[in-house]
Amino acid sequence: MDGRLTTIELFKEDMKFSAGHFTIFSATERENLHGHNFTVSAALTGRVGREGLMADYGAFKRELKAMCDAWNETFMLPNCSPHLQVERTDSEVLAHYDGTTLRFLPRDVTVVECANVTIEELARLFGERLTAEPERLRERGVVGVTIKCASGPGQWASWVWTEKQA
Numbered sequence: 001m002d003g004r005l006t007t008i009e010l011f012k013e014d015m016k017f018s019a020g021h022f023t024i025f026s027a028t029e030r031e032n033l034h035g036h037n038f039t040v041s042a043a044l045t046g047r048v049g050r051e052g053l054m055a056d057y058g059a060f061k062r063e064l065k066a067m068c069d070a071w072n073e074t075f076m077l078p079n080c081s082p083h084l085q086v087e088r089t090d091s092e093v094l095a096h097y098d099g100t101t102l103r104f105l106p107r108d109v110t111v112v113e114c115a116n117v118t119i120e121e122l123a124r125l126f127g128e129r130l131t132a133e134p135e136r137l138r139e140r141g142v143v144g145v146t147i148k149c150a151s152g153p154g155q156w157a158s159w160v161w162t163e164k165q166a
């Protein structure tokens with residue numbers, strides 16, 4: 001590798017998903033159910049090899065798109081909230097919050113491994129998926145990954161990984 005660093009930024013038009021959610025602010029305060037057109041973008045920093053190539057970014061695009069597709073047109077519930085408990089019955093997904101129960105059909109819900117369906121948690125989920133195999137990233141010369149997730153124009157949260165922290 002000639003060693004120089006480059007950063008490839010991915011913010012394709014189709015890296016998006018329309019999903020419902022509500023932000024939980026406390027044990028007794030949350031938003032009403034609503035939705036956003038979320039978008040996600042990634043910046044991959046890495047070393048350029050003698051072939052004039054860093055890691056092929058195609059795999060990263062496919063991974064991000066697959067996550068967007070899985071969450072698109074569903075209602076997202078957090079699986080690890082300190083304030084909300086998710087219960088699955090034979091025919092429903094129940095969300096117990098502050099003495100109330102929200103009822104969903106399984107086909108309409110995505111339960112995600114996060115404490116809150118916020119842009120900061122969604123950015124982390126995207127980032128952790130892309131950096132699940134840090135050794136493989138290193139082999140491909142990737143030294144940094146930054147994910148941005150937005151719930152609309154002009155507001156996003158970032159999540160950053162560097163090879164040193166892994």
Ligand SMILES: Nc1nc2c(c(=O)[nH]1)N=C([C@H](O)[C@H](O)COP(=O)(O)OP(=O)(O)OP(=O)(O)O)CN2
Nearest residue numbers: 022023031034036117118119120151152153155157
């Ligand atoms: N730290 C965070 N705070 C909030 C988040 C979040 O993800 N992290 N999310 C929300 C809600 O999603 C809320 O719906 C956002 O509403 P708003 O800021 O009004 O954004 P809109 O998409 O509705 O766009 P506007 O045009 O600005 O109204 C709240 N807090």
